[in-house]
Amino acid sequence: MNVKATDFVFQTVTDFSTSVPFYRDTLGLEPELVDDENGWAEFSLPPTTLALGEESPQMPFTPGESGSGVAMAVDDVETATDELQDEGVTILMDPIDSGVCHMSIIADPDGNPISSIGATMAPPDGLIRSPESEWSQEIGKP
Structure with a gap:
């Protein structure tokens, strides 16, 4: 395997409607993508992207406890x-x-x-x- 770069980093969240405004308004990050239906958002954080994924069967990680x-x-x-x-x-x-x-x-x-x-x-x-x-x-x- 030849890793070229970090494509994105993600955090799992429990309440998408609370977390997106926190990262956008409180931290001042610019959203590149907000998909409310699937609970996924991406914020520009050069040189990479910070993604938020709402906890779900497809995203089975516990927010705040992942280390x-x-x-x-x-x-x-x-x-x-x-x-x-x-x-x-x-x-x-x-x-x-x-x-x-x-x-x-x-x-x-x-x-x-x-x-x-x-x-x-x-x-x-x-x-x-x-x-x-x-x-x-x-x-x-x-």
Whole structure:
């Protein structure tokens, strides 16, 4: 198998009519497709797409318990977190400096985690970010 790119990332939701406005109006994402009949929406989140699928027999995943999440780049993590908190959004983690990036984590209406990421830092000398998101030694270097 030769994986070329991430085509889209999806979150399972229980109430499509609540989740679409949250992602569109609260987070400000632009919908590319909203299919109310089939409970599927796609939002432009370059360089990929974020899709929402309503929980159903065809989408048998439990929202908020899947262990997945989405990280979205923002200009200012504190400002974004404060604005979302003012709108009543649940804050799962206040802004921190992780040593790799500045981030906070919020929850969508189903409890799915969404990270706000800002000012991603360069890796320490001689290290690269592996596909597993851990720092590892660069290939070919001691």
